[in-house]
Amino acid sequence: MEEFLRPAVKEIKDYVPGKNPTSPGVVKLASNENPFGPSPKALEAIEKEAKNLHIYPDQKSLLLREALAKKLAVETDNLIIGNGSDEIMQIAAATYLKPGEEVIVSAHTFSVYEFVTRLFDGQPVFAPLNNFEQDLDAMARAITPRTKIIFLCNPHNPTGTYCSNQELIAFLDKVPDNILVVIDEAYAEFAEAADFPKSADLIKSSKNLLVLRTFSKYYGLAGLRVGYGTGNKDLIHYMFRTKLPFNVNRLAQMGALAALDDNAFLDKTYKNNLEGKKYFYAEFDKLGLEHKKTEANFIFVNIKRSADEAFLALMKAGVIIRPLTSFGLPEAIRVSIGAPEQNRKFIANYT
Ligand SMILES: Cc1ncc(COP(=O)(O)O)c(C=O)c1O
DSSP: OGGGSOHHHHHOOOOOOOOOOSSTTOEEOSSOOOTTOSOHHHHHHHHHHGGGTTSOOOTTOHHHHHHHHHHHTSOGGGEEEESSHHHHHHHHHHHHOOTTOEEEEETTOOTHHHHHHHHTTOEEEEEOOBTTBOOHHHHHHTOOTTEEEEEEESSOTTTOOOOOHHHHHHHHHHSOTTSEEEEEOTTGGGOOOTTOOOHHHHGGGOSSEEEEEESSSTTSOTTTOOEEEEEOHHHHHHHHHHSOTTOSOHHHHHHHHHHTTOHHHHHHHHHHHHHHHHHHHHHHHHHTOEEOOOSSSEEEEEOSSOHHHHHHHHHHTTEEOEEGGGGTOTTOEEEEOOOHHHHHHHHHHOO
16 A cells, blocks of 8 residues: 555654543543633534534635634735634645745644645754744754745744744744745633734734634634634735635534634633643642743643653543653643643642
8 A cells, every 4th residue: 555655645643632531520631622611602603503504614714704804903815714723734835835845843843734744745844942942043043945834833832832022023034035934823812921922913014924823722612623824915815725615614614703702701711721820830839840831721841751651640540631752752741721620630640
């Protein structure tokens, strides 16, 4: 069978997802999902929309794009919706990456950037982290005449660190216009830092910037699969050519639209995350565990011993976390910030 494969496919590693609970009562803090379930307003909208499932969805997700445009103070044509923000990464690579071109990503980062690069016969170039932080200087140094795309993850998965507005602008100044910079902001809604970038503003003055966000985390809709990309109109225009026609289903479009202004749910999610991180910082300090300050809904803990062993021990106690072995960090774990009782269960069982 191998001889039938495109050579690039041989290089692609299987995605390693967080483990799902197999029995009730098991706490999952492995995939940075919303601990309060889906947005209730989204659920209501999905139930209403179900009666229309015999009709194809809007190919361009117009209602959702219009609502997002209003919220972000951009134009509808600055937006594209994907079947999760993962799909927009794939659409960007399908539209812009030529075989053999280089794509710069951080080492030890979210694996889909490498996946879409290899899928379209690109060459991933890994910039090292600096003290577990994404290192923009190292990424800028990795630019060559063959570089086509740079994926920045902000806040950074799996370490929760961030780059500020000022750092980002200084970095973008060093990147030539013929390189597409994709900023993946899957966790941006959780950011607390006052100097976190206002990237929807940055796209207005840039031809080569694509900012990705998702409904999977903050809005509690990971299972629905909706994400969006914001960028210059021309950049986005060509991406509509390479996406599958009906990539975002009817329930996803209407659910995401309703979730956008589910303020009670969103406020609860944000506050819980702030309190949860304070709780974890204090408990990790008591346990003498090195951890990074986070701007996301998860915390990186450098446990300095086998992450797989810690994972198995916690599994036995009914808590699922993410060992970072598949990220190339076999002595570190990533713990999602859950509801208070979930966080306490993790701490009570960490030995
Ligand atoms: C950094 C990052 N980007 C994107 C995604 C995927 O988001 P979506 O569910 O919208 O495809 C994840 C999911 O874990 C993530 O951690």
